Amino acid sequence: MIKDHETIDVFIGVDVGKSNHHAVALNRAGKKLLDKALPQDEAKLNALIKSLSKHGRLLFVVDQPATIGALPVAVAQAQGIPVAYLPGLAMRRIAELHPGEAKTDARDAFIIANAARTMPHALRTVEVPEAQVAELAMLCGFDDDLAKAATATSNRIRGLLTQVHPALERVIGKHLDHVAMAELMAKYPTPAALRRAGEARIGALLRKHAPRAWKGWARDISAALAAQSVVVSGTDAAGIVLPELARMLAQTRAARAAVLGRVEEIVRAHPLHLILDSMPGFGIRTQARILTEVVGKEFATPGHLASYAGLAPVTWRSGTSIRGDHSSRKGNKTLKRAFFLSAFASLKCKDHTSRTYYEKKRAEGKKHNQAVIALARRRCNVLFAMLRDGTVYEAPEAAVA
Structure with missing residues (x-):
């Protein structure tokens, strides 16, 4: 307006x-x-x-x-x-x-x-953005692009491994988010290359990046190689594609780490960092998204903020045949995702307020996602009051004490 x-x-x-x-x-x-x-x-x-x-x-x-x-x-x-x-x-x-x-x-x-x-x-x-917020918006957008690229590359690697050696994919695929597995696929991309390397060399490579898990991973890879002796058509071509994909995955994750470092610097230097950081469930990336999507905008009530984020329920009523409240499909998708992820993360925090509210909603018959969205809506009210008053988060038990 x-x-x-x-x-x-x-x-x-x-x-x-x-x-x-x-x-x-x-x-x-x-x-x-x-x-x-x-x-x-x-x-x-x-x-x-x-x-x-x-x-x-x-x-x-x-x-x-x-x-x-x-x-x-x-x-x-x-x-x-x-x-x-x-x-x-x-x-x-x-x-x-x-x-x-x-x-x-x-x-x-x-x-x-x-x-x-x-x-x-x-x-x-449209307000003139703060220099910090403008830089954050660009970096967060690039980080989102890198995350999508990393996911697509990882899925492509798993798909090729499933095609040529399913047993090997079951071992490597579930640990592909670790840098050790990307390095392994870059050096030994085919089952034949892994067999020639042997368990000792595989373990030596993994040990550099995974000092705790390398021994178990090397043993599991050797067992998976022994489970299949037939060579599937296309394995040689996969030996050309897989190392390139593994290097792309490693480069993408290194770029994300560099971007995250700069994002963390900006977030920690922002005046609202202490307020956001005091609330359980808000990590650096979610704090950055709150800053880029909320700072500079005016919201009269918590309901306005929740509506903007797509967290406010939508009521459908038509006579006596249609009645009920449904989740909104509109709103700022980026902000809604930040609230949802922070609410989900808060379930594992020491402050049990979020877990208690979540279990209450589950007891009312709501599904997991519905209960998390309801929790995100409640946390939206709390965050609105914190930003309005410039106060940090206090757990209900601490406030009463």
């Missing part, structure tokens, strides 16, 4: 694009003041804003505030103009109210501008 919406004189709707945008400007009466395409260029954007400033106070609205929309947003903010964005789902539903089925940049820009003029409640403000 934009503050002082009634004081805005010109509503600029911009349908952003990779190389070109389309802008439509409407005055308060709905008269079109501008309708033109403009390139992804700072000078052109400044000229647009300057030409419209003579009509009064401006509001700059985009459909994508990040990535391809980052430059228009930054230019408008540098000019001191309030910036907002219209979420994609809201825009699609608003577009259905307009006549015609065409999908053009000019039509989309007009819909954005008209929605900003007539439906201010549908808009979301």
Whole structure:
């Protein structure tokens, strides 16, 4: 919701694009003041804003505030103009109210501008991010990409091992998240190579990276090799592919570790770190996601924050035939995942408050995921109060004492 919406004189709707945008400007009466395409260029954007400033106070609205929309947003903010964005789902539903089925940049820009003029409640403000939060957002996005790449590579390795030697996959596959197994597959990628190396050499390699588990792993690998003597077609090709995949997996995990180190530095230096760190279940990655998705946004109540995160239940009622509450499928997926993972992690913490609430929900008949989401919703209320008051978390028992 934009503050002082009634004081805005010109509503600029911009349908952003990779190389070109389309802008439509409407005055308060709905008269079109501008309708033109403009390139992804700072000078052109400044000229647009300057030409419209003579009509009064401006509001700059985009459909994508990040990535391809980052430059228009930054230019408008540098000019001191309030910036907002219209979420994609809201825009699609608003577009259905307009006549015609065409999908053009000019039509989309007009819909954005008209929605900003007539439906201010549908808009979301875009604040100037803190330098720390902006850096965190970029690093966390890259970390997410690396995590997906590591998972895809690991699954590909397991798939190839299952194809050529299932018994070997059952041993190596479940420990593939350990650096020792990636190094092993890079040096001895086929069953024949592992047999030639022997248990002693396999153990020596594993011992460098897994000083506690190497002996058992080497013994299990030798037993798995003895369980299959036939050579499956494609094993030689797998010997070419597997070491490359193993090196890719090791490089990806090393990159994640480097990114996590920088993320941890930024999170620990942020003023809200002590507050977030005091609450059980919040690790460095989840704290980083809370900072990137919550800082700079205003929420009037805990319910608003829960709704934004997609944790607030949705009530369905229609006469007497349909009644019930269901989990929301909307909201900020990144923030919802952070709350869910932190709630799940809190079940193993020394503070048994989360475990007690979780077991209460299970006793009410809720499934595991439903109980964790309910716990995440409760923790959302607590976090809202902590951020609002600037206080650290206190367990109920400690507070009573």
